[in-house]
Amino acid sequence: NRQILLASRPFGAPDPDNFKLAVTDKPTAKQGEVLLRTVYLSLDPYMRGRMNDAKSYAEPVGLGEVMVGGAVCRVESSLNDDYKTGDWVVAFSGWQDYCISDGKDLLKLSDNLPYPSKALGILGMPGLTAYMGLLDIGQPKTGETVVVAAATGAVGSLVGQIAKIKGCNVIGIAGGAEKCEYAVNTLGFDHCLDHYADDFAEQLSAVATAGIDVYFENVGGKVFDAILPLLNSCARIPLCGLISQYNATELPEGPDRMAMLMGSLLVKRIKMQGFIVFDDYGHRYAEFSQQMSKWLMAGEIKDKEHLVTGLENAVDAFIGLLAGKNFGKVIVRVGPD
Ligand code: NDP
Missing domain, CATH: 3.90.180.10 (Medium-chain alcohol dehydrogenases, catalytic domain)
Known part of the structure; x- marks a missing residue:
């Protein structure tokens, strides 16, 4: 053993x-x-x-x-x-x-x-995370703009595809051209941007022309810095993960952004809510499993x-x-x- x-x-x-x-x-x-x-x-x-x-x-x-x-x-x-x-x-x-x-x-x-x-x-923990985080906390509506990072990963790839099923404009963020190409051409996202690009923040504001209504937070760090100014009034942020910080040994460089963050949440009435998938949504596993299996079998989600x-x-x-x-x-x- x-x-x-x-x-x-x-x-x-x-x-x-x-x-x-x-x-x-x-x-x-x-x-x-x-x-x-x-x-x-x-x-x-x-x-x-x-x-x-x-x-x-x-x-x-x-x-x-x-x-x-x-x-x-x-x-x-x-x-x-x-x-x-x-x-x-x-x-x-x-x-x-x-x-x-x-x-x-x-x-x-x-x-x-x-x-x-x-x-x-897709039919387990990451699937439940994407489904509940997006639908229960994110509450996406037809025509809204949803952004998700780690967009080709276990959770993010499903978040973006569910948002498409709900009729949203979906912008993915991923590391590198190959992942971005996959998010658009295979997963059906409207856009996908490479967070390693020097002008990533400018690219994001150029494609998020109607602002951002739901930001599904998987990564934190400089991706969130680029997202914050583009959030619309009453935007929702399911706070799922902060992977860019998991190996961090010190606070990020630069000015303290806390005041700016809290000011934006206040003035724009943004709702940001963390969740721990099984603690908060374990009791809804059956509902998720039924719906996700249907989408998977019908080829609506990959x-x-x-x-x-x-x-x-x-x-x-x-x-x-x-x-x-x-x-x-x-x-x-x-x-x-
Ligand atoms: P993924 O399959 O998406 O793999 C992780 C990806 O994160 C990497 O492939 C990479 O994608 C991206 N990444 C890593 N470092 C950085 C960085 N510095 N900046 C931007 N992106 C980075 O993982 P999961 O889908 O399993 O998990 C996604 C997130 O969801 C994690 O934060 C995880 O902790 C969280 N999670 C939370 C749960 C909860 O209950 N709250 C449950 C399950 C997951 P790329 O190359 O595209 O940048």
Whole structure:
């Protein structure tokens, strides 16, 4: 049983030395438990926060503990009446080949899913995040302008496509020409801008001619600086993530923008609301799942997976995710079906 442990806490961007590969005996299930074999492991930006020894909405991973994470697993053996060998489940089982569960926190998937890994992306946590953040907090209306960054990623790609279904003008922001081209030509966004361009802020104001009504915040930093002056009165900001800051070790350079931010929120009556997806919207999973499956099956929404093969490659893939090297939802293929 291979496990990837947190070996030390990163200062800034994580590096491979912060992780350690350990090999233990394969665990065995006791009465009431199941033995799970990880098939697909999800890598997500929130894992960076769990590497810090800081209080947040969830406990940090302890030094020497297995890195946390959601996974799609097969039940390899079962002493629990609710599960049988071969069942597909979603488990919060972490970066490892095998784990034991008492079955309480598992989500059973149907037997004949064509692509079980989608339960970690479009039909799972990132999908729920995009759907609820945009529709419940963003409240987009036909004809409004919606902007989303990390636009080809797990969450952003879905936000933009749902906004198109709702009849909005959608502007994506992504890193590099290839991602931008994909957002427009494959995902159907109206525009997509490269945040690495020197004149990114000017380009944004040139395409957001009617201002911005909904900004789905995934990244923060200089992208938000460019967004703020373009927000319309009564704009909504679902505050989902701030990935540009996750590896930051100090406050950004330049003048303090807090007064400007608060002044804009006040004068323009902007609503900015953070959310933690399962805490706030876990109870609406069924509603989301039904709608998103329908869109997916009808070809109205597309998803893209960035598939990495082998648990041993999870560390590099995770470091790359924080640096924008992924193109789509990052999934690690850990074991065979
Ligand atoms: P993605 O698949 O979008 O991957 C992360 C992407 O972030 C990178 O590919 C990169 O895209 C972009 N990025 C990284 N650094 C920067 C930077 N400095 N400036 C601008 N963009 C950057 O990840 P997810 O879709 O899984 O997550 C997106 C956001 O949503 C994250 O902030 C995450 O923490 C948050 N989230 C929040 C949840 C909640 O409950 N609140 C739940 C799930 C996710 P590019 O190359 O295009 O710049």
